[in-house]
Amino acid sequence: MFKRNKTEKGIESLLFVSAAVAVLTLFLLCVFLFRDGILLFKDYPLSSFLTERNWYPTSVNPRFGLLPLFLGSVIVTVGALMFAVPLGIASAIYISELASPKAAGILKPFTEILAGIPSVVFGFFGLVVLVPLIQDALDLRTGQTALTGSIMLGIMALPTIISISEDAISSVPRAIKEGSLALGSTKWQTIHKVTVPAALSGISAGVMLGIGRAIGETMTLMMVTGNTAIIPGFPSGLFEPVRTMPATIALEMGEVPQGSDHFYALFAIGSVLFIITFVINIIADHIKNRYKFKL
Amino acid sequence: MSHGRLKIVSVFSIALLLMISVFMGIGCVDSNEVTDNTSDNENAGSSGITVKGSDTVLPLSQAEAEDFMMENSDKRVTVIGGGSGVGIAALIDGEIEIAMASREMKGSEIEAARQNGIEPIEHTIAWDGIAVVVNPENPVSQLTYEQLQGIYDGNISNWKDVGGEDRQIAVITRDSSSGTYEYFKEEILVDREYRPDALVQPATGGIVEEVSRNEGAIGYIGFAYLDGSTKAVALDGGEGYVEATEENILSGTYPLSRPLYYYTNGEPQGDTKEFIDFVMSPTGQAVVSEIGYFPAE
Numbered sequence: 159m160f161k162r163n164k165t166e167k168g169i170e171s172l173l174f175v176s177a178a179v180a181v182l183t184l185f186l187l188c189v190f191l192f193r194d195g196i197l198l199f200k201d202y203p204l205s206s207f208l209t210e211r212n213w214y215p216t217s218v219n220p221r222f223g224l225l226p227l228f229l230g231s232v233i234v235t236v237g238a239l240m241f242a243v244p245l246g247i248a249s250a251i252y253i254s255e256l257a258s259p260k261a262a263g264i265l266k267p268f269t270e271i272l273a274g275i276p277s278v279v280f281g282f283f284g285l286v287v288l289v290p291l292i293q294d295a296l297d298l299r300t301g302q303t304a305l306t307g308s309i310m311l312g313i314m315a316l317p318t319i320i321s322i323s324e325d326a327i328s329s330v331p332r333a334i335k336e337g338s339l340a341l342g343s344t345k346w347q348t349i350h351k352v353t354v355p356a357a358l359s360g361i362s363a364g365v366m367l368g369i370g371r372a373i374g375e376t377m378t379l380m381m382v383t384g385n386t387a388i389i390p391g392f393p394s395g396l397f398e399p400v401r402t403m404p405a406t407i408a409l410e411m412g413e414v415p416q417g418s419d420h421f422y423a424l425f426a427i428g429s430v431l432f433i434i435t436f437v438i439n440i441i442a443d444h445i446k447n448r449y450k451f452k453l
Numbered sequence: 454m455s456h457g458r459l460k461i462v463s464v465f466s467i468a469l470l471l472m473i474s475v476f477m478g479i480g481c482v483d484s485n486e487v488t489d490n491t492s493d494n495e496n497a498g499s500s501g502i503t504v505k506g507s508d509t510v511l512p513l514s515q516a517e518a519e520d521f522m523m524e525n526s527d528k529r530v531t532v533i534g535g536g537s538g539v540g541i542a543a544l545i546d547g548e549i550e551i552a553m554a555s556r557e558m559k560g561s562e563i564e565a566a567r568q569n570g571i572e573p574i575e576h577t578i579a580w581d582g583i584a585v586v587v588n589p590e591n592p593v594s595q596l597t598y599e600q601l602q603g604i605y606d607g608n609i610s611n612w613k614d615v616g617g618e619d620r621q622i623a624v625i626t627r628d629s630s631s632g633t634y635e636y637f638k639e640e641i642l643v644d645r646e647y648r649p650d651a652l653v654q655p656a657t658g659g660i661v662e663e664v665s666r667n668e669g670a671i672g673y674i675g676f677a678y679l680d681g682s683t684k685a686v687a688l689d690g691g692e693g694y695v696e697a698t699e700e701n702i703l704s705g706t707y708p709l710s711r712p713l714y715y716y717t718n719g720e721p722q723g724d725t726k727e728f729i730d731f732v733m734s735p736t737g738q739a740v741v742s743e744i745g746y747f748p749a750e
Contacts, residue, residue: 175468178468290667380655384652385628386651388649408655410629416565
């Protein structure tokens with residue numbers, strides 16, 4: 159009897175420790191990022207970091223401006239969402255409500271395969287196929303633009319949005335749908351006035367996760383956006399090259415002298431990325447709970 | 454009540470124990486690394502050597518490493534790219550035996566190395582030319598240094614200003630960890646900055662890709678990366694237009710030619726010495742020519 163109790167407690171503590179490791183890792187990551195990021199502001203004012211319009215880390219008077227990089231990330235993500243959200247929700251609706259079981263059985267695995275393709279493969283495809291296509295179709299200086307990045311990013315965020323939205327839509331209780339149909343609505347009316355609003359919390363969670371993936375995407379964007387650190391206009395900025403925050407870190411981390419201002423500036427950018435992802439996750443959670451469909 | 458308390462205390466103490474051991478582990482790893490630096494050279498022989506750095510020197514090092522390992526089947530040479538800056542940073546950290554670079558180490562890097570107990574020694578293993586390339590369809594085939602500077606610092610933005618078609622110039626550069634980037638900046642831009650709207654490619658291969666597909670593009674690449682997909686322009690550095698050919702680089706008339714370096718920590722010993730001796734031998738220098746670079750005198 160005594161031994162059984164001890165075994166129980168032992169297993170409980172083991173499981174607790176496993177869960178604690180995840181929280182500990184996140185905490186340590188946070189500390190690691192912020193510790194080195196804060197050191198930038200010893201020599202370089204925070205206000206300059208936030209408002210400076212240029213990113214010249216290696217010149218004689220280095221200037222570390224977050225704005226062009228942040229806005230680059232934003233414009234690419236907004237473009238990706240404009241492409242992926244309507245397409246994703248529409249696909250999810252088709253797969254869960256309108257497709258025959260055989261068609262759904264083919265479509266769903268294919269979207270999951272799309273999620274498994276490595277991002278560098280997307281980048282390669284973008285560089286070799288999409289970039290010349292866009293340059294010729296729109297007669298631009300170069301095809302390496304925010305638009306190209308948005309399209310690739312949209313393709314990459316699509317499986318996440320489809321998967322989660324599809325799950326949300328299929329878990330709307332049948333009683334609701336059948337009640338709507340029984341009252342005389344058509345199938346489409348049921349879908350767009352009853353089912354989708356009921357699944358809204360899950361769909362928004364899916365969109366938020368898609369955003370999270372888009373903001374942090376490094377390799378693909380580094381290969382197709384041209385990496386020029388200038389502030390993009392909207393919408394003209396879509397047809398010009400941009401640079402995203404993760405691409406900056408990837409491009410410059412290799413050579414930067416340890417302990418220099420440039421080094422700390424890269425960590426500061428990493429911290430900003432961390433904060434953005436954290437905030438997005440909190441908002442996603444909040445939305446999910448607020449719009450939860452209660453029977 | 455004491456039952457619940459006992460549970461909390463035991464769970465908490467196990468978690469605490471785990472965290473303490475994790476932090477102790479981190480501490481132990483750190484102190485070991487510092488003492489290992491000085492004995493690195495002796496240990497290098499038994500586990501193979503690593504050559505890291507410039508993308509320009511990369512094809513050369515790969516070919517040399519392959520031939521070296523074919524002749525000495527018990528030795529291992531690992532070759533990694535990433536840019537001159539990446540290799541030098543790794544040498545300063547004591548992680549590798551040889552840093553390959555297409556530029557000299559800066560004063561600040563040499564100081565940082567010495568602070569870490571590393572004494573960098575420079576070996577010139579080959580010479581390289583930088584080719585300025587444009588799309589094969591581009592009618593422009595020659596540029597002066599002033600025109601090139603204007604293109605790269607932002608003053609000239611249309612091909613018609615340098616004798617070409619009416620088309621916007623897509624200026625392409627490497628990222629700042631590239632030795633080629635630094636060398637080009639020193640030689641052509643001198644004290645100016647690269648134009649802010651220049652496209653930044655993370656690798657020379659990316660530059661070749663974009664220039665071969667984009668009719669308005671211009672970029673700079675190591676001579677070994679020249680193939681039929683791009684066209685090199687003749688450069689005028691003040692002494693007339695000189696084509697980017699082998700004879701011109703070997704004779705020294707082509708203005709953009711530079712030495713390629715291997716940096717080691719102190720005088721090379723063991724496998725590192727054998728590898729560098731191999732590279733400098735007639736067999737190794739013949740490989741240099743095969744790859745498309747030029748033997749060190």
